[in-house]
Every structure is written in C-alpha cells, then in structure tokens.
Amino acid sequence: MLRRTAVVLLGAFCAGVLFASLAGAQVRHELLARRRILPDVGPGFRALKRDPAGRYCVLTAPGGILLYDASGTRVGQVPPVGLPATAAAALVYGDDLDVDAAGRLYVADRGGNAVKVFSPDGALALTIPITAPTSVAVLSEGEIAVASLKSTRLVSVFAGPGKGLADTRASGKAAGNSLAPGKVIREFGDATEIAERSELNRFLNVGRLASDPAGHIYYAFSYLPEPTVRKYDRNGYASFEIAVRALEFQSVAQAARREIARQERGGTPALKPIVTAVGVDPASQEIWVAMGGLLLHFDREGNRRSTYRTFTPEGARLEATAILVEPDRLLLGSDLLGIYDFPRPDKTRPKEPVTSPRE
Secondary structure, X not given: OOOOOEEEEEOOOOOOEEEEEOOOOOOEEEEXXXXXXXXXXXXXXXXXXXXXXXXXEEEEOOOOEEEEOOOOOEEEEEOOXXXXXXXXXXXOOEEEEEEOOOOOEEXXXXXXXXXEEEOOOOOEEEEEEOOOEEEEEEOHHHEEEEEEOOOOOOEEEEEOOOHHHHHXXXXXXXXXXXXXXOOEEEEEOOOOOOOOOHHHHHHHOOEEEEEOOOOOEEEEEOOOOOOEEEEEOOOOOEEEEEEOOOHHHHXXXXXXXXXXXXXXXXXXXXXXXXXXXXXXXXXXXXXXXXXXXXXXXXXXXOOEEEEEEEEOOOOOEOOOOEXXXXXXXXXXXXXXXXXXXXXXXXXXXXXXXEOOOOO
C-alpha cells in the first residue's frame, strides 16, 4: 500500500526549501522495456540527449558523440570523421553531455579537464578549462552549469558561446568582458558534511546535473547514503530538496555509511553510486531518479508518486545510468546493456506491483 510522502519545510536551509522525507515503503511496479534502440551503443555509453533537429546524441567514452536520426540511423559523429583531428577538439574521456536550443553540444571532458562546446556541424566552438568536470547542463540565457570533482561549490555557472550575444540583445548595449565566453558568472551549492576527511567528503558530494526550459537546475548527489536531489533556480536559490529516507532504502544507506567510515582511514575515495541517473520532464518539471535497478518518479514539488523496477524485454534487470524524458516514452541507458525504450508509466497502466526483487 502506498504511504504518504512527508514534506517538511526547512526554514534553516535557504528560503522556502522543501525536504521530502519518504518515511514508508512504497509499492514497486514492474516496468518492462518495449525494445532496445540504437543497438550499436553498448559498453562505454555515458549520456543521451536529443537536439532541436531531432537527432539523438550519444556520448561514449573514451570516444566521442554518435549522432542518429529519429529512425535510429547513424548520421555522423563529433568530432567529425575525415577532418583533421586536433588535440584541442579530441575528447579524452567525456563524462556528460547536453545540447542547447541552437544545437550546440556541450561535453564535460573529465579526462581532458575541460568543458568542450561543439557547433552543430561538429566544429570546436569553445573550451573552458575545468579540473575534472563530471556533469554539464545548459541553462537559459546562454549559460553553462558545471559540476566537478575539485570545485569548492557544487555548481559553477559559466558564460557560454551565446551568452554575450543574448545579453547584448536584451540590454541594447555592447557586451563587456564580464560576459566573455568561458568566464565564471556565479557559483552556488553547499556540500553536505558527511565525512571528516575533506577529500572523501568532497567526493561524496559529487553529483549529476539536469535543467529544464524554465531555468531550474537539478543536482542529484551520486554518493550520499540517502538518495538526494536539490532543485535550484537559475540564480542558485534552492527551491526544495528531495531526500529519500524510506525504510526500504535504509539497508543501502547503512551499508554506504559503513563503507564511508572505513574509507575515513585514507586512500583514494571509491564508492558505488547510490543515484545513478536523473532526468526531468521539460514540460511538467516532474523528476525521474534512477537508483540502480529502481526508477523513482517525483512530481514537480518533490513528492514521490511511484517506484518501479526496470527490466529489459528479456527480463534482465536494467540499471539506468542516463534518462531521457520524452512526451510519450522514457529512454533509459545502461553502460553495459545499451539504450531501451520504455512506455511512460505515468501515462499508461503499469504491470501488477511487486514487493520483492525479481530473482
């Protein structure tokens, strides 16, 4: 039986922040994929987006961006094949990808210590030096939100290639040096204090970014024991925080805390992610969060609506590492299994609920 989600106002955590504390177990439905798409995408898959021309853009690592038309036919890649490659344009190890309204491609190249921006035809348009970027999201007004392993705040916002032009048109004045592409505009987001060792604590606060057309920024913490997502406005003011504390997830949280305590003794931080992917419906701002083989659905206010176990058509458990929310379907990608087409369970009737994992 579904138990109610408790949403508690946190007066001490910025103005108007909401904390969604999920205090009881929810029924879990089975969600079966209809089919695999883009079948040549497999191990090395990192991210999936769709550009304004309707092409699917798939980031692989190491490698580059593979481009497919709506039918799934491969139509190109970035950097382009056949053109002279340069060290600046090459992708060393891309960790995340986003696309803007003009079709430009933004890659968090963790191996190359930079965010690289490519034009729709694949030419390198901008390189922003950033140590170990892990995630990127395009914002309104030509800005770029970036998460990295080394920054002091959770989110750094940079001027993108269209920032100066957008501000110039809006103000009727010439853009100044402050709007130069690649320049830091603002930083925000405080890390959660969970470990005493600073290096370990910063690692635990690494997260994945998402955005929506209204300018909101979503930060999904990858390693916090209690799955957590924060929603900010474009200026960095927190709207609410979702923290999953239901009994059904306590064993995972306890195991993570034991491992954190063990790693306090030293060494390079290494933990299995708790939250593996986040996606946002651009129309409704509803949020989808993957936790391994589970998919959690939240409304735009952060209230949990449903929980699903995700499977391939053959019945294999699918652990999503990327989520693309489309009007009539969800595309879930897995590093090992590839990309699968799922029906939107909020728009169709799911299969009968299950209360224990499929063996």
